[in-house]
Amino acid sequence: MSGKASPKNSSLQMAQSLIGVLSDTYVLMIKTHGYHWNVTGSLFPQLHSFFEAQYQELFAAADEIAERIRALNVFAPGSTEAFREATCIKEAPHQVPSSLSMLKDLFKSHEQIQTRIEQSRLLADEIEDRATEDLLNGRRLAHDKALWMIRSQLK
16 A cells, blocks of 8 residues: 555645645735736836736636636635735735836745745645646746746846
8 A cells, every 4th residue: 555645635635735826826916916006117008018917817827726626626715814824925015116126026926936836736746636737837837937027027
């Protein structure tokens, strides 16, 4: 008999890990949406559009992640309180930052989310949950692209 967890325990463990990814995604979406509303400066048109594309992508991703949690037979969190309890992403500051500070903050947040995604992906691989692993690989690619785009704007 192998030392693997039972399928039921594995699904619960995977869902709990995904709740962290979902919470990070949702908090980052809210932060990015706020930056979209409040960005100012000479790059306003470009950043306003860039942030809009980012928060829309994150919103769609949150739905996909929540649906995977449900497919694992666990209820997905649905309140900002639950998201705040499970996230590692720092919320946007009360004072509206400069556009450069917004970009730097988003860069850091995308890096943090990637760390959480990789931890979840390793668990999915360990328990041989290929559907979740595939979802997480897609999320990793999306955050890689966001980091590339933000990094290019910071140069």
